Amino acid sequence: MNNKTLVLIVEDDESIRNFMSAIFEANGYGTVIATNGASSAAIAASHRPDLILLDLGLPDIDGVEVLKKLREWTGVPIVVVSARGHEREKVEALDSGADDYITKPFGTAELLARARAALRRGGGDSASFESGRVTVGELEIDYEKRSVKLAGREIHFTPIEYKIVALLARHAGKVLTHDFITKEVWGPYTDEIRSLRVNMSNIRRKVEKNPAEPRYVITEPSVGYKMSDE
Ligand code: CA
Numbered sequence: 001m002n003n004k005t006l007v008l009i010v011e012d013d014e015s016i017r018n019f020m021s022a023i024f025e026a027n028g029y030g031t032v033i034a035t036n037g038a039s040s041a042a043i044a045a046s047h048r049p050d051l052i053l054l055d056l057g058l059p060d061i062d063g064v065e066v067l068k069k070l071r072e073w074t075g076v077p078i079v080v081v082s083a084r085g086h087e088r089e090k091v092e093a094l095d096s097g098a099d100d101y102i103t104k105p106f107g108t109a110e111l112l113a114r115a116r117a118a119l120r121r122g123g124g125d126s127a128s129f130e131s132g133r134v135t136v137g138e139l140e141i142d143y144e145k146r147s148v149k150l151a152g153r154e155i156h157f158t159p160i161e162y163k164i165v166a167l168l169a170r171h172a173g174k175v176l177t178h179d180f181i182t183k184e185v186w187g188p189y190t191d192e193i194r195s196l197r198v199n200m201s202n203i204r205r206k207v208e209k210n211p212a213e214p215r216y217v218i219t220e221p222s223v224g225y226k227m228s229d230e
Contacts, residue, residue, distance in 0.1 A: 004030035008049035037061030071097035077118035173229030
């Protein structure tokens with residue numbers, strides 16, 4: 001045994017599997033492989049990986065079902081791997097407990113960046129959230145005072161805007177789907193996707209130096225939003 005960070009790769013396509021495994025091994029990670037959904041849970045249980053890369057297009061079981069089963073017993077960070085254009089599948093995976101997704105084809109830098117971000121989050125909420133305060137770059141959210149400061153200056157948000165910023169910051173680094181955000185902010189029986197967009201552009205005007213190239217609130221096209229954690 002050694003203390004390398006262990007990545008479980010669940011992928012039926014041999015060339016992609018070898019590509020991913022070679023990248024991780026070359027960057028100091030240990031890897032373990034599952035080639036289908038059925039074997040992945042047992043391998044995850046016996047090897048206790050620090051991170052799981054889970055292909056959603058598996059030959060035997062739907063990847064989202066594999067994800068749901070894993071989430072019944074483990075909080076390990078899971079990044080799902082999805083084919084381009086399968087937006088609904090990604091959204092379903094995120095709403096079922098995936099931490100992030102990566103779209104095929106992807107490169108080395110993106111794979112490692114997504115893996116590092118997921119490992120940093122450790123499958124839980126933002127580490128500093130316990131202390132009642134989250135800092136992202138120059139943005140500081142104080143949950144007790146319900147205040148947000150940018151470079152030390154208080155920003156005035158409407159109650160809805162504050163709820164959205166507080167939610168994104170609490171899950172900094174994780175993609176939150178449109179559906180998840182609207183349910184958390186407006187409650188379970190609303191469909192406020194348009195209001196979400198309007199609020200998001202107001203938030204960006206208040207926190208971003210250049211709203212066209214956001215530093216804090218990142219759009220994940222067709223999927224949702226994420227607060228950057230770097
Ligand atoms: Ca596949």
